[in-house]
């Protein structure tokens with residue numbers, strides 16, 4: 583087993599990590615390697631086991647089976663070290679609503695044993711990075727949800743953690759606040775070289791923000807890799823508009839080695855269109871060449887890159903088909 587002193591380039595490693603609640607298997611044989619320095623997305627629908635996984639990694643819950651290491655510490659024996667060295671933003675942000683932003687941060691900075699000059703400096707830098715410096719004297723109770731969440735993020739960064747756990751950091755925010763928070767989070771994390779393990783049920787967020795993504799459903803891993811790798815491992819679809827697409831020609835397209843399937847359908851304006859599904863890692867050049875050389879006229883070629891959302895939905899459907907389950 584390749585595990586791990588934390589010096590091996592992985593901030594988090596799990597091997598067959600599992601957790602049951604009675605008869606509910608919330609996390610199932612989860613094996614993950616989270617490279618240090620990455621923003622790692624843990625993606626899954628509600629109830630998939632994301633929060634349970636974070637609680638296992640922080641040593642707040644005992645695993646039912648398997649093993650996990652965080653920053654080189656085993657979760658069963660090293661939870662205190664893990665919680666000292668990792669920053670955390672869970673569903674409840676732990677801020678004191680009757681205190682100002684500055685009072686909150688000063689308090690948490692003292693707990694983190696930052697010296698006075700360092701504390702002031704760090705608080706100013708982080709509040710500035712989050713566009714909250716002007717609101718430092720405001721009480722948390724007067725903050726919008728978005729501002730409060732940013733302040734909670736500042737708190738998580740305060741002690742210069744090597745690793746940050748963020749549980750659905752943008753959930754409940756309106757779109758502009760979510761976009762701002764994401765942007766500032768990524769900038770800060772890159773600046774400070776922090777590994778971020780963030781959960782989300784928002785596919786767009788995972789695709790935009792994360793270097794790597796793990797997709798889970800019902801506690802089990804469905805797919806893992808960079809967003810590009812998750813795309814690249816699957817077929818892509820190309821729409822070719824033009825004229826003179828005979829049935830014979832479409833048949834020849836379909837027999838090309840990189841083509842999974844080809845069908846003709848009228849485009850929205852009524853002109854013919856061929857939809858070609860390509861095998862993973864290939865492209866449509868040979869298809870276009872065959873069409874042109876055979877006397878068809880090609881007006882446009884559009885590659886419909888699958889979004890992570892399509893892939894996510896497909897994975898979930900495939901999994902359901904495999905296990906013979908009904909969709910909810």
Ligand SMILES: Nc1ncnc2c1ncn2[C@@H]1O[C@H](COP(=O)(O)OP(=O)(O)O)[C@@H](O)[C@H]1O
Pocket residue numbers: 603606607608626627628629630631632633634635
């Ligand atoms: N403390 C608990 N007691 C019993 N069941 C739980 C508990 N925590 C989570 N679960 C169950 O475990 C599953 C995963 O939950 P959770 O990790 O919160 O999912 P997510 O964060 O992905 O929405 C769900 O079926 C949930 O009901």
Ligand SMILES: [Mg+2]
Pocket residue numbers: 632633634749
């Ligand atoms: Mg959750």
